[in-house]
Amino acid sequence: MRKYDKLIFEVSKPGRKAYNLPALDVEDKCIKSFIPEEFLSDTELDFPEVSEVDVIRHYTNLSHKNYGVDTGFYPLGSCTMKYNPKINEDTARMDGFANIHPYQMEGCIQGSLQLMYELDKALAEIAGMDKMSLQPAAGAHGELTGIMVIKAYHEKNGDSKRTKIIVPDSAHGTNPATAAMAGYDIVEVKSTKNGLVDLESLKAVVGDDTAGLMLTNPNTLGLFEKDIKEIAKIVHDAGGQLYYDGANANAILGHARPGDMGFDVVHFNIHKTFSTPHGGGGPGSGPIGVKKHLMEFLPVPLVNKDEDRYYLDYDVPNTIGKVKDFYGHFGILVRAYTYILTMGSDGLKKASEMAVLNANYMANKLKEYYYLPIDTLFKHEFVLGGLKDTLSEVTTLDIAKRLLDHGYHPPTVYFPLIINQAIMIEPTETESKETLDEFIDAMIKISKESSENPQVVKDAPHNTIVRRPDETKAARNPVLKYEG
Amino acid sequence: MFPYIPTTYEEEQEMLKSIGLNSADDLFNDIPKDIQLNRELNLPKAKSELEVKSYLTSLAKKNCSLSELTCFLGAGAYDHYIPSIIDHIISRSEFYTSYTPYQPEISQGTLQYIFEFQTLLCRLTGMDVANASLYDGGTAVVEAALMAAAMAKKDEIIVSKTVRPETRQILETYAHIQNLKVIEVDMKDGVTDLEALDKLMNNNTAAVIVQSPNFFGIIEDLKATSEIAHKVKKASFIASVDPISLAILKRPGDLGVDVVVGEAQGMGIPLSFGGPYLGFMAAKKGYMRKLPGRIVGETEDKDGKRSYVLTLTAREQHIRREKATSNICSNQGLNALAATIYMVTMGKEGLKEVAMQSTKKAHYAFEELTKSGKYKPLFNKPFFKEFAITSDIDAENINIKLRKENIIGGYHLGKDYPQFKNSILYAVTEKRTKDEIDKLSSVLEGIK
Numbered sequence: 052m053r054k055y056d057k058l059i060f061e062v063s064k065p066g067r068k069a070y071n072l073p074a075l076d077v078e079d080k081c082i083k084s085f086i087p088e089e090f091l092s093d094t095e096l097d098f099p100e101v102s103e104v105d106v107i108r109h110y111t112n113l114s115h116k117n118y119g120v121d122t123g124f125y126p127l128g129s130c131t132m133k134y135n136p137k138i139n140e141d142t143a144r145m146d147g148f149a150n151i152h153p154y155q156m157e158g159c160i161q162g163s164l165q166l167m168y169e170l171d172k173a174l175a176e177i178a179g180m181d182k183m184s185l186q187p188a189a190g191a192h193g194e195l196t197g198i199m200v201i202k203a204y205h206e207k208n209g210d211s212k213r214t215k216i217i218v219p220d221s222a223h224g225t226n227p228a229t230a231a232m233a234g235y236d237i238v239e240v241k242s243t244k245n246g247l248v249d250l251e252s253l254k255a256v257v258g259d260d261t262a263g264l265m266l267t268n269p270n271t272l273g274l275f276e277k278d279i280k281e282i283a284k285i286v287h288d289a290g291g292q293l294y295y296d297g298a299n300a301n302a303i304l305g306h307a308r309p310g311d312m313g314f315d316v317v318h319f320n321i322h323k324t325f326s327t328p329h330g331g332g333g334p335g336s337g338p339i340g341v342k343k344h345l346m347e348f349l350p351v352p353l354v355n356k357d358e359d360r361y362y363l364d365y366d367v368p369n370t371i372g373k374v375k376d377f378y379g380h381f382g383i384l385v386r387a388y389t390y391i392l393t394m395g396s397d398g399l400k401k402a403s404e405m406a407v408l409n410a411n412y413m414a415n416k417l418k419e420y421y422y423l424p425i426d427t428l429f430k431h432e433f434v435l436g437g438l439k440d441t442l443s444e445v446t447t448l449d450i451a452k453r454l455l456d457h458g459y460h461p462p463t464v465y466f467p468l469i470i471n472q473a474i475m476i477e478p479t480e481t482e483s484k485e486t487l488d489e490f491i492d493a494m495i496k497i498s499k500e501s502s503e504n505p506q507v508v509k510d511a512p513h514n515t516i517v518r519r520p521d522e523t524k525a526a527r528n529p530v531l532k533y534e535g
Numbered sequence: 536m537f538p539y540i541p542t543t544y545e546e547e548q549e550m551l552k553s554i555g556l557n558s559a560d561d562l563f564n565d566i567p568k569d570i571q572l573n574r575e576l577n578l579p580k581a582k583s584e585l586e587v588k589s590y591l592t593s594l595a596k597k598n599c600s601l602s603e604l605t606c607f608l609g610a611g612a613y614d615h616y617i618p619s620i621i622d623h624i625i626s627r628s629e630f631y632t633s634y635t636p637y638q639p640e641i642s643q644g645t646l647q648y649i650f651e652f653q654t655l656l657c658r659l660t661g662m663d664v665a666n667a668s669l670y671d672g673g674t675a676v677v678e679a680a681l682m683a684a685a686m687a688k689k690d691e692i693i694v695s696k697t698v699r700p701e702t703r704q705i706l707e708t709y710a711h712i713q714n715l716k717v718i719e720v721d722m723k724d725g726v727t728d729l730e731a732l733d734k735l736m737n738n739n740t741a742a743v744i745v746q747s748p749n750f751f752g753i754i755e756d757l758k759a760t761s762e763i764a765h766k767v768k769k770a771s772f773i774a775s776v777d778p779i780s781l782a783i784l785k786r787p788g789d790l791g792v793d794v795v796v797g798e799a800q801g802m803g804i805p806l807s808f809g810g811p812y813l814g815f816m817a818a819k820k821g822y823m824r825k826l827p828g829r830i831v832g833e834t835e836d837k838d839g840k841r842s843y844v845l846t847l848t849a850r851e852q853h854i855r856r857e858k859a860t861s862n863i864c865s866n867q868g869l870n871a872l873a874a875t876i877y878m879v880t881m882g883k884e885g886l887k888e889v890a891m892q893s894t895k896k897a898h899y900a901f902e903e904l905t906k907s908g909k910y911k912p913l914f915n916k917p918f919f920k921e922f923a924i925t926s927d928i929d930a931e932n933i934n935i936k937l938r939k940e941n942i943i944g945g946y947h948l949g950k951d952y953p954q955f956k957n958s959i960l961y962a963v964t965e966k967r968t969k970d971e972i973d974k975l976s977s978v979l980e981g982i983k
Contacts, residue, residue, distance in 0.1 A: 117644030119632030147595025153809030162597030332868030334811035377809025395581030
């Protein structure tokens with residue numbers, strides 16, 4: 052890797068340019084004849100001046116400082132870093148999908164609407180729900196939309212006492228953050244020592260103030276909440292609704308469906324389960340699905356069909372309204388539908404089987420060297436609790452950083468919060484046995500190193516381009532833009 | 536075998552055996568029998584790449600692509616030129632197949648472009664800090680409003696009726712769940728009625744929201760609005776802007792705006808039937824620790840090397856859970872890269888030229904379309920790249936006739952503003968040519 056450490060601003064040279072526009076072909080009148088001077092800028096734009104080659108070299112060099120799924124193994128727990136198929140990128144860029152304005156007339160957008168309608172049906176079948184909204188922009192946005200639907204349901208029933216959302220202590224941070232954003236108080240329910248929702252604790256907290264329960268199943272420990280029907284009954288009997296966080300849906304495709312478990316609202320993280328790229332943080336997509344009794348509250352517009360005509364349906368009687376501009380992340384939805392068509396019912400089922408097999412295979416090999424707090428059958432991921440040697444000065448962070456030296460993206464660390472020194476590993480189905488074995492070997496090597504030569508691990512990483520950037524300094528004295 | 540699943544039958548058997556199971560079905564023994572799906576999903580079986588591509592091509596062909604039509608439609612999504620270089624860079628899989636940059640050692644590429652994005656946005660808007668993006672322009676307005684309300688501990692949001700209707704609808708949805716009151720301030724000749732705004736200001740006002748150029752393309756008087764908005768203590772003045780317009784218009788930061796938000800789709804992101812686009816937020820320093828979403832900061836590593844990390848994470852859901860400033864997790868990462876490349880590729884001169892050409896062509900179109908008197912200007916105010924004209928002819932009929940001539944007509948304002956029935960909002964970007972504008976004009980003249 053070439054040592055390159057410039058910002059684009061430091062490449063700039065007065066007089067260079069990277070663009071070319073056609074000459075203005077209408078009469079070139081003075082801008083001041085159109086816009087009063089008081090509105091017009093009197094300063095130069097402080098943007099870089101670079102050539103096209105400068106731009107390409109700069110960002111190509113930056114790309115070399117990145118690690119993606121295409122680079123190597125990315126066992127980031129709860130993030131489902133599966134392979135992003137290339138055909139998805141091609142279909143999303145098809146002229147008839149990429150170059151469509153969202154406000155074109157209905158007759159000009161039948162292809163888009165048909166795709167959304169068919170994807171809606173496919174996701175509803177996978178989730179066991181009755182109707183989807185493809186509008187939410189990401190998982191957290193789906194959560195918020197779903198909780199809004201639940202709130203609208205209680206409001207319509209005149210059930211204004213329901214001010215609380217129950218969230219397990221193993222939940223993703225977005226769950227309590229979402230419920231709080233929707234104006235609810237959060238009640239945390241403890242997990243048992245086996246990592247599942249404690250039914251007695253749940254019974255103790257539900258009541259006529261319960262608006263709903265948000266649950267990930269399998270949960271963030273990679274465990275299937277086997278008491279889910281009992282959980283659903285407890286919540287429903289109390290008058291609450293059950294929300295399914297679909298972050299871990301990759302574990303159960305074609306094997307079980309949230310709708311059959313008793314959930315009322317579901318979201319999928321399209322960028323996890325349905326193979327669309329994470330893009331360095333986004334854009335994702337977070338469609339929600341609901342049971343029949345909640346359909347009247349979904350955000351507008353829905354995509355519906357009347358004989359051969361597909362249309363945007365704004366006629367949703369008690370809709371929560373709109374939650375984002377236009378209709379959703381269409382370009383991401385095209386990729387997801389491409390994936391569903393490619394995999395088919397058989398491929399999706401197989402994907403979950405192999406995701407689960409890979410996780411269990413790894414857990415079984417690693418438990419000899421690392422502490423496995425809950426040793427059971429996992430779904431698509433499992434959580435280690437650091438080294439077996441609890442007296443070791445080597446922390447989970449050190450292990451993660453040492454994995455960088457071996458050329459891996461480390462697993463998710465220090466989450467879920469209920470496991471001390473957590474290392475959360477999700478291999479996904481798209482990794483070969485050789486890859487898993489090599490990673491297992493690296494993990495074993497690090498565990499041995501931790502007792503034989505702990506300093507090497509504590510000083511890791513050794514061969515990355517930067518080493519443990521100082522996060523405390525960054526937060527204490529924030530430098531959030533280039534001042535040169 | 537499936538192309539994305541490498542495990543062979545023999546490996547599968549060996550791996551199952553190593554964990555003491557006999558079949559793949561046993562992997563799901565922890566799911567109670569009565570909730571196992573004991574049938575195939577009701578979906579088609581796996582298909583080849585050729586079949587999938589051919590089917591999706593047939594769907595794509597049912598749409599009418601802008602590459603074969605002339606687009607005068609805007610209203611929040613614009614047909615600006617996208618330099619070829621952008622798709623080449625964002626197609627590098629080191630960028631698009633990576634996750635949120637939690638491990639800075641192997642994410643310096645992502646972290647640095649976000650830092651550049653933040654810098655460019657601050658320079659463009661005249662603000663002190665910017666975040667790493669939000670879902671879209673509409674939700675960015677909402678996030679700004681929620682932030683302002685939380686900071687001021689007040690519950691009234693005043694929004695101008697000249698703000699994009701969809702944005703106001705999203706604001707209503709969110710305000711409802713947080714028990715915030717949204718008050719819409721009227722307009723006068725296509726701009727926010729500042730006298731009316733002044734009267735609405737009160738001690739409960741947490742934020743004043745305007746859009747400039749507004750939904751009708753008209754430039755609002757941000758400076759005068761700011762003076763009114765700041766008459767009330769702790770009230771934030773939020774402006775939603777078209778980032779391209781800032782290449783020629785005064786910067787919001789120099790006009791008293793506290794929080795600048797907007798939609799940056801026009802900066803290198805395809806129309807793609809409405810998404811994914813790119814929301815952004817930039818603000819004065821005082822908002823730094825209350826901003827929603829990711830922020831990247833510069834720091835040094837162990838060896839003193841300049842490096843970048845996600846910072847001020849104590850605002851975020853994965854640290855603060857229910858006390859977070861927002862629930863946002865995924866943002867628009869790759870689209871922020873697209874906009875960054877757009878801004879540096881167009882650079883100092885190019886962005887200005889895009890803004891200039893759009894303005895001049897829009898005004899040429901305005902003059903041509905209103906010349907004969909058949910179509911009249913709806914408003915008489917300075918505008919950027921969009922303008923509204925009105926007539927007695929049915930707007931939907933106009934658009935159908937234009938479509939027959941391979942023109943995508945403008946946005947019918949009557950859909951959102953009943954008083955503007957049969958008024959149409961036309962958008963003209965730098966991509967439109969004189970010939971295309973002349974054709975629009977002549978087709979319109981011929982419509983009865």
